[in-house]
Amino acid sequence: MVTSNTLHVVSTELTVGSFAMAGAAFLFAGLASHHRFGMQRHLNLFDHVAHFALAFGLLAMPMAIATGIASSPGDGIDHPLLINKMFLSCASLGLALGVLNVRWRQGSKVWAEEWGRRWQMLGGMAASGLILTTASLGGTFSRGESLLDILHLPYDFVPLMPLWLSGLVLLVGLANMVTGRQAAS
Amino acid sequence: MHRNFWVILATLLLFAPSLGSANPSGVGEGAFDAQCGGACHGDADMNRSSPSIVTLQSEEVAYEGLLTSVTVSIENIQTTQQGLLGVFLLSSLSGAGDLPSDDGWTIISNSEGGTENYVEITVLPSQNQRNVTWTLRAPDIGQYELHGAIHHGTQDGSEAPFFGQSSTPIVVDVVVVPEDLPRLTSDYAPTTQRLLGETTTMQLDTTFVESVEVEWRVAGGEVQTTEVIALSDGRWSFDLPASLQPSVVEWRAHLEGEGPSQTTPWFQLRSEAAPWTVDETAAYVQSFALIVVFMAGFMTLQKRQPNEIQKTAFSDEAFEGGDI
Numbered sequence: 001m002v003t004s005n006t007l008h009v010v011s012t013e014l015t016v017g018s019f020a021m022a023g024a025a026f027l028f029a030g031l032a033s034h035h036r037f038g039m040q041r042h043l044n045l046f047d048h049v050a051h052f053a054l055a056f057g058l059l060a061m062p063m064a065i066a067t068g069i070a071s072s073p074g075d076g077i078d079h080p081l082l083i084n085k086m087f088l089s090c091a092s093l094g095l096a097l098g099v100l101n102v103r104w105r106q107g108s109k110v111w112a113e114e115w116g117r118r119w120q121m122l123g124g125m126a127a128s129g130l131i132l133t134t135a136s137l138g139g140t141f142s143r144g145e146s147l148l149d150i151l152h153l154p155y156d157f158v159p160l161m162p163l164w165l166s167g168l169v170l171l172v173g174l175a176n177m178v179t180g181r182q183a184a185s
Numbered sequence: 186m187h188r189n190f191w192v193i194l195a196t197l198l199l200f201a202p203s204l205g206s207a208n209p210s211g212v213g214e215g216a217f218d219a220q221c222g223g224a225c226h227g228d229a230d231m232n233r234s235s236p237s238i239v240t241l242q243s244e245e246v247a248y249e250g251l252l253t254s255v256t257v258s259i260e261n262i263q264t265t266q267q268g269l270l271g272v273f274l275l276s277s278l279s280g281a282g283d284l285p286s287d288d289g290w291t292i293i294s295n296s297e298g299g300t301e302n303y304v305e306i307t308v309l310p311s312q313n314q315r316n317v318t319w320t321l322r323a324p325d326i327g328q329y330e331l332h333g334a335i336h337h338g339t340q341d342g343s344e345a346p347f348f349g350q351s352s353t354p355i356v357v358d359v360v361v362v363p364e365d366l367p368r369l370t371s372d373y374a375p376t377t378q379r380l381l382g383e384t385t386t387m388q389l390d391t392t393f394v395e396s397v398e399v400e401w402r403v404a405g406g407e408v409q410t411t412e413v414i415a416l417s418d419g420r421w422s423f424d425l426p427a428s429l430q431p432s433v434v435e436w437r438a439h440l441e442g443e444g445p446s447q448t449t450p451w452f453q454l455r456s457e458a459a460p461w462t463v464d465e466t467a468a469y470v471q472s473f474a475l476i477v478v479f480m481a482g483f484m485t486l487q488k489r490q491p492n493e494i495q496k497t498a499f500s501d502e503a504f505e506g507g508d509i
Contacts, residue, residue, distance in 0.1 A: 077463060078460070080461065083468055086472050087472060087475060090475040090476045092479075093476050094475055094477060094478065094480040094483075097480045098479060098481070098483030101480070102484060102487040123483050123486075160467060162467065163464065163466060163470060167470060169478055170474035172478070173482075174481075176482075177484070
């Protein structure tokens with residue numbers, strides 16, 4: 001029988017691998033769009049790989065979350081690391097959705113402008129970086145160590161906002177998206 | 186549309202057996218019959234006999250309505266990678282009506298800090314033997330059997346759910362309480378849990394007792410005595426030192442009076458770090474807010490049109506054609 005622990009390892013590797021590839025491809029796409037190292041002729045390739053890998057990583061993420069919950073000991077969120085993992089992965093999810101949405105709406109023109117190409121590259125890389133940090137926290141939670149231990153990150157500090165402030169931030173974000181759509185149409 | 190439906194359905198069906206058929210992280214303590222009344226560990230098509238040896242220890246005689254203790258001992262432990270082992274105290278092994286309470290016993294505490302007949306313990310890789318002790322209030326006069334049982338998996342998680350039980354039950358003879366027997370009051374229930382770093386003042390309520398001596402030990406360690414203060418007629422108090430790390434302190438009282446001297450069972454006092462808690466609603470709302478804010482923020486950022494946009498020579502045709 002395949003346990004949820006094993007499935008979690010599989011789904012996590014799928015997710016993290018996709019995001020890692022997306023992060024590297026966004027870096028190369030950014031370099032190519034800035035005409036660095038003679039990579040500009042590969043921009044089309046890097047662009048497609050970056051966004052496809054990012055989308056595939058997003059598709060694999062729900063399975064990683066579901067198997068992670070099934071395999072974690074105890075009930076509910078009972079450890080600071082789990083909260084921080086949730087926050088980081090949600091930030092990454094939002095950023096990745098934003099990056100993909102911009103690419104879908106603007107098409108390849110996103111690489112045509114200085115402003116757009118810079119932030120598309122940084123947004124994609126940041127989304128990947130956040131997921132890799134999340135995976136590193138998972139290693140710390142399950143095995144007590146990870147590669148990022150050398151950075152001495154404050155794993156036990158949970159930046160939890162009051163409920164009212166989270167609600168306010170959520171409303172501002174939703175209002176921003178609605179007004180943005182209205183302005184676009 | 187049809188194709189999407191079948192793909193999604195097939196994917197869900199593929200996940201369903203692996204997620205739904207096992208609890209490798211356990212189910213937590215609870216009131217469970219033998220083999221959980223016929224779960225995976227009780228399914229004759231799936232389960233296997235555990236190689237572990239389960240035995241019980243207890244006093245052969247208990248007094249009606251007074252406290253006694255029963256210890257389930259597990260040797261040659263085999264368990265999962267997480268070291269999870271489920272341990273039962275049962276009144277029978279039929280799979281229904283097996284709780285000690287079905288025979289009239291009342292569980293006052295167990296050594297894991299709970300009050301249920303099923304507990305889950307974490308066994309360290311170096312440990313080959315573990316004990317779980319229950320403190321029980323004896324039922325009406327009569328002879329009663331008690332059984333021990335275990336549930337576990339294997340290190341690699343690839344094999345069947347295992348089930349083990351004590352080869353022979355213990356038989357406890359519950360007899361009438363002698364009139365002048367020095368004893369704890371019939372409703373006495375000791376404190377079983379505390380936080381790290383706290384000295385605990387315990388109170389004893391007794392009947393027919395003229396003097397009390399209390400012994401304590403860190404589980405399995407050297408026995409020490411502590412000073413007992415008489416508060417009033419039949420009420421006593423004593424202090425147990427604070428624990429600096431999660432551990433179990435056991436204590437018992439020697440009760441002297443006109444009747445035959447009595448010694449209580451070892452009571453367990455578990456010390457644990459204060460549990461880490463968080464407002465889960467606030468955490469989930471903040472998570473959702475993070476998704477929306479990061480998405481909206483990035484889209485807004487990319488909508489911004491700086492005054493001086495540096496256009497490159499990229500055209501859509503050149504981009505799609507791979508010329509750049």
